[in-house]
Amino acid sequence: MVLNNHLFFLIHKPIHFLKTMSINSNHYSKNSFKKPLKLEKSLTFNSNGRVLFEGKSNIDNQDIVVIITGLDNKTSNKKTGDMLQTWILLKDHAPNTSHKDGLNKSVCGNCPHAGYNNNSCYVKWFQAPLQVWKSYKNNRYDYFKKSDLNLIKGRSLRLGSAGDPTVIPLSVWQPLLDVAKNHTGYTHQWRENFAQQYKGIVQASCDSFQDYLLASGLGFKCFYVKHKDTKVDKKLFINCPASIEAGQKTSCSICSLCSGSKKDVVINAHGSTAKYVAVEA
Numbered sequence: 110m111v112l113n114n115h116l117f118f119l120i121h122k123p124i125h126f127l128k129t130m131s132i133n134s135n136h137y138s139k140n141s142f143k144k145p146l147k148l149e150k151s152l153t154f155n156s157n158g159r160v161l162f163e164g165k166s167n168i169d170n171q172d173i174v175v176i177i178t179g180l181d182n183k184t185s186n187k188k189t190g191d192m193l194q195t196w197i198l199l200k201d202h203a204p205n206t207s208h209k210d211g212l213n214k215s216v217c218g219n220c221p222h223a224g225y226n227n228n229s230c231y232v233k234w235f236q237a238p239l240q241v242w243k244s245y246k247n248n249r250y251d252y253f254k255k256s257d258l259n260l261i262k263g264r265s266l267r268l269g270s271a272g273d274p275t276v277i278p279l280s281v282w283q284p285l286l287d288v289a290k291n292h293t294g295y296t297h298q299w300r301e302n303f304a305q306q307y308k309g310i311v312q313a314s315c316d317s318f319q320d321y322l323l324a325s326g327l328g329f330k331c332f333y334v335k336h337k338d339t340k341v342d343k344k345l346f347i348n349c350p351a352s353i354e355a356g357q358k359t360s361c362s363i364c365s366l367c368s369g370s371k372k373d374v375v376i377n378a379h380g381s382t383a384k385y386v387a388v389e390a
């Protein structure tokens with residue numbers, strides 16, 4: 110059985126059947142597409158998440174999966190606020206070890222913060238991504254169905270809580286973007302051909318003013334992470350209002366400036382990232 114390309118509900122509905130059969134063929138019925146199925150007597154799907162995509166990475170054709178979580182429970186990240194989270198992970202390799210050994214290139218590409226580069230990523234890959242991946246491997250998530258769009262309506266959506274959102278077809282995200290209240294997203298893949306369709310959808314992650322010039326030239330709105338002592342022309346950027354230097358006035362779920370179409374945003378590097386960011390003239 111070859112599961113090529115993306116298996117999003119609108120295009121590849123039969124995947125639900127395939128998963129159902131692989132779980133327990135006795136459970137298949139005419140109504141399988143409508144109701145979450147019981148896996149075993151005591152084990153049910155985790156209704157807080159769904160499988161949004163299974164297919165090949167735009168980067169290197171490896172098998173990847175995208176899980177959406179937060180459907181039941183509000184999320185509590187102080188900077189982002191309550192947002193639906195999306196986890197872009199290798200299908201068959203644990204995300205924490207893949208972050209270190211380089212396999213995660215399929216979902217993080219040339220990101221300088223990846224564990225195989227500077228290892229300055231803000232994502233704790235051994236925490237939420239690992240938990241989500243384990244749940245996926247244990248068949249705890251049902252597949253996303255068209256009716257699940259009701260769960261997205263009016264919510265804030267984060268494209269790529271881990272992993273780069275451009276490594277899958279934009280058509281997977283689009284139905285969710287159409288009904289969500291707002292969204293944020295970032296890509297370090299903005300130089301790549303496959304990422305160009307994401308202009309106006311995600312911010313280009315920029316680690317220098319030179320990056321900003323290049324990404325702007327390509328037509329992206331930018332998210333520029335700079336050293337705290339690097340001066341920028343305030344007419345070019347808005348300072349992220351959730352940043353420490355701007356007084357942490359709001360959260361992404363309210364602000365949503367990082368939706369790829371509004372402003373070029375700047376923020377000072379903090380935490381483990383800061384030591385890799387040089388002062389620029």
Ligand code: SF4
Nearest residue numbers: 349351361364366367
């Ligand atoms: S500018 Fe707004 S959306 Fe972007 S990171 Fe800051 S608070 Fe979040």
